[in-house]
Amino acid sequence: MQEQANSVEQLLPHLFRQEYTKMTAVLCRHFGMKYIEIAEDIASDTFLKASENWAINGIPKNPAAWLYTVAKNKTKDHFKRAAIFENQVRNELIKGKLQEEQHFEFDSQQIADSQLAMIFAVCNPANSAEAQICLALQILCGFSVEEIANAFLAKPETIKKRLLRARANLRNDSFQLINLTEADIKSRIETVLKTLYLVFNEGYFSKTNDQLIRKDLCSEAVRLALVLLENPLTNTPKSNALLALMCYQSSRLDARISHTGEAIAYGQQDSRLWDQSLIDRGNYYLINAFDGPEISKYHLEAGIAYWHSTPADETKWQHILQLYDQLMITAYSPIIALNRTFALAKVHGYEKAISEAEKLDMNDSNYYHQLLGYLYADKDVEKAIHHYRLAIKMTRSKVEQQTLMKEIKRLSPSDQIYRNKGKQF
Amino acid sequence: MKEFALIFRINDINFKPSPEQMQERMSWLAGIVAQNKLVDKGNTLLPIPGSAVTVHANNVTTDGPYTEIKEFISGYIIVKTETIEEAVELAKSNPIFKIGGNIEVRELLKT
Numbered sequence: 001m002q003e004q005a006n007s008v009e010q011l012l013p014h015l016f017r018q019e020y021t022k023m024t025a026v027l028c029r030h031f032g033m034k035y036i037e038i039a040e041d042i043a044s045d046t047f048l049k050a051s052e053n054w055a056i057n058g059i060p061k062n063p064a065a066w067l068y069t070v071a072k073n074k075t076k077d078h079f080k081r082a083a084i085f086e087n088q089v090r091n092e093l094i095k096g097k098l099q100e101e102q103h104f105e106f107d108s109q110q111i112a113d114s115q116l117a118m119i120f121a122v123c124n125p126a127n128s129a130e131a132q133i134c135l136a137l138q139i140l141c142g143f144s145v146e147e148i149a150n151a152f153l154a155k156p157e158t159i160k161k162r163l164l165r166a167r168a169n170l171r172n173d174s175f176q177l178i179n180l181t182e183a184d185i186k187s188r189i190e191t192v193l194k195t196l197y198l199v200f201n202e203g204y205f206s207k208t209n210d211q212l213i214r215k216d217l218c219s220e221a222v223r224l225a226l227v228l229l230e231n232p233l234t235n236t237p238k239s240n241a242l243l244a245l246m247c248y249q250s251s252r253l254d255a256r257i258s259h260t261g262e263a264i265a266y267g268q269q270d271s272r273l274w275d276q277s278l279i280d281r282g283n284y285y286l287i288n289a290f291d292g293p294e295i296s297k298y299h300l301e302a303g304i305a306y307w308h309s310t311p312a313d314e315t316k317w318q319h320i321l322q323l324y325d326q327l328m329i330t331a332y333s334p335i336i337a338l339n340r341t342f343a344l345a346k347v348h349g350y351e352k353a354i355s356e357a358e359k360l361d362m363n364d365s366n367y368y369h370q371l372l373g374y375l376y377a378d379k380d381v382e383k384a385i386h387h388y389r390l391a392i393k394m395t396r397s398k399v400e401q402q403t404l405m406k407e408i409k410r411l412s413p414s415d416q417i418y419r420n421k422g423k424q425f
Numbered sequence: 426m427k428e429f430a431l432i433f434r435i436n437d438i439n440f441k442p443s444p445e446q447m448q449e450r451m452s453w454l455a456g457i458v459a460q461n462k463l464v465d466k467g468n469t470l471l472p473i474p475g476s477a478v479t480v481h482a483n484n485v486t487t488d489g490p491y492t493e494i495k496e497f498i499s500g501y502i503i504v505k506t507e508t509i510e511e512a513v514e515l516a517k518s519n520p521i522f523k524i525g526g527n528i529e530v531r532e533l534l535k536t
Contacts, residue, residue, distance in 0.1 A: 322448060325455035329466060337459035359460050 008054045011063065016047055017216075019064055020142045022111050023071050025118035029177040030075075033121055033170055036139075042078060046071045068106040115140075115227050116234065117177040120184060123191040124173055131166040132195045133202060134159060141199075141220040151206055151213050153396065185233050192228070193242055193298065196221050200246050204253075211257060218253060222246050229285075241289035241298035247282035248305035251275040263403050266308065279309045300327040317346035334362055338371050350375050366394035370404065381411050426505045428464055428533040429512040433519075434496045435526035438472050438489075449520045457504060457515055467502035499526070503533065 020043050027039035046067055060066040122135050137143040137151070145163065149156040175184070203217025225243040228234040255273035256264050286302050303323045307316050324340035337360055345353030354375050362368040373387035385408050392404045442450070457463045470490070471477060477490040490497040506512045509532060516528040 322451070325448075325451045328455035328458045329451070329463075332458050332461060332463075334461075337461075340455060340459055356456060356459070359456075361460070 012051055015063055017142050019067055021140055022115060025114035026106055026110055029114040029117055033175060042071060042074045045074055112230055116231050117180045119192055119224060120188050121175050121177055123188055123195045124170055125191050126169045127166045131162050133198050134162050135166050136195050136199055140224060151202060196224050197242060204249055218250055237289045237292040237294055238296045238298055240285045241302045244282045244285035244289055245298055245302040245305050247278045248309045251278035251309055263399050297331040317343055321347045338367050345375055366391040385411055428503055428505050430501050430503050430531045431516050432501045432529040433499045433521055435499050436495045453519050462504050462506055464505050465503040467500060469500040470498055472497050
């Protein structure tokens with residue numbers, strides 16, 4: 001009995017993560033975005049019932065099917081109640097219309113279509129990019145407010161408020177989920193790709209130390225990108241480029257954090273820890289991404305990630321620098337400017353890179369000081385340490401602080417000898 | 426911040442940049458973007474017959490670009506800097522000088 005309860009405890013969170021958002025998407029497509037809360041209530045009730053029932057009766061043979069049957073019945077009940085309500089009192093009270101559908105199935109096509117529609121509904125340009133990521137994590141990925149707050153290193157209250165405002169915008173939007181038209185897709189695909197890109201980056205460059213959350217964010221972004229590729233209307237070269245980028249980056253997820261939780265810089269990573277199957281998939285999607293004349297920033301970033309996933313090659317950094325040059329012109333961002341300077345150092349030497357870096361003049365950025373610290377390390381230890389110290393002051397990430405402290409320690413051996421000598425005297 | 430047009434002029438109408446030369450120019454441009462000083466990456470202006478005509482007074486037209494001392498404008502970009510000296514500094518590292526070209530730096534009149 002105890003054992004049964006344990007396995008329910010293990011299985012449910014997993015199923016919840018996998019099925020809750022799909023269930024909500026399908027229900028929402030029936031009810032309309034306006035009634036997203038009803039859809040979420042039914043989905044939550046379903047899982048509640050599962051946790052009670054399975055602990056006593058054991059896990060059914062096909063847990064997902066069990067969940068969908070319950071959800072379907074609960075939805076029918078809801079419609080029944082709603083119909084009574086509509087016939088008897090509604091006309092006096094509510095103007096909005098609750099649609100009843102005769103055919104209501106949770107088949108795989110229905111789920112796929114609903115999920116895709118939900119992605120487009122959530123990526124509403126009326127919301128800020130930050131709010132969109134939060135919404136995507138909650139509605140599309142089934143993250144709790146606490147988990148989202150943890151990923152952003154923000155207070156749960158802040159996230160809750162942000163979500164409330166963003167959800168109000170969704171409800172007021174006339175976006176309809178039943179038939180996702182080509183026009184809908186065209187008008188929102190950019191926002192969708194950007195949101196998925198940001199969700200992935202939130203995981204990949206996360207401020208949180210929680211390795212599990214980081215991986216979850218990355219794999220959820222990949223899952224949603226795969227949903228895009230399943231539909232011919234959204235299986236575009238750009239979507240492929242984005243997915244290729246995610247695959248390459250994911251291949252290094254395990255190599256970039258040490259077992260003690262420290263970040264490992266690209267140059268120091270053990271390339272045997274890179275996941276070759278993900279690199280291969282990246283290659284596959286990258287080839288598909290060039291099925292057309294368009295070169296987007298996702299193409300360029302995927303190209304850079306491709307070279308980073310390839311074993312050392314003499315011309316590697318030259319290619320990377322060229323891609324950064326193009327990326328710079330396509331889509332400026334301070335981080336890209338810094339990364340480009342790093343590539344420039346590899347191609348044209350540190351001296352040249354230092355003078356280019358100092359022209360950037362980003363004194364408020366901890367990455368700027370990290371880069372200068374790195375570039376000065378062999379040339380002028382004092383300056384290197386000065387920049388690393390500034391970087392430590394500016395970053396909120398414990399992992400980064402630890403890594404930089406270690407670097408300072410490594411750079412100041414002479415200092416230590418001097419101190420030891422002092423003791424002897 | 427002031428804005429300046431960098432106007433590129435070369436004298437060889439048949440000049441075709443090699444991939445290396447294109448790369449060098451791209452890198453120069455990327456350096457300006459990296460400093461967040463690019464306003465507009467501008468355009469390349471084709472000098473070849475059929476792509477360039479100069480219109481004079483009295484409905485007179487001549488084939489090709491307007492040339493003075495055999496030079497013609499090959500393109501332009503717009504940058505933003507505090508002073509014209511800074512804009513000149515940006516122009517100095519352009520690879521155009523290796524092929525005998527020059528750059529005119531002109532402040533934009535902002536209304």
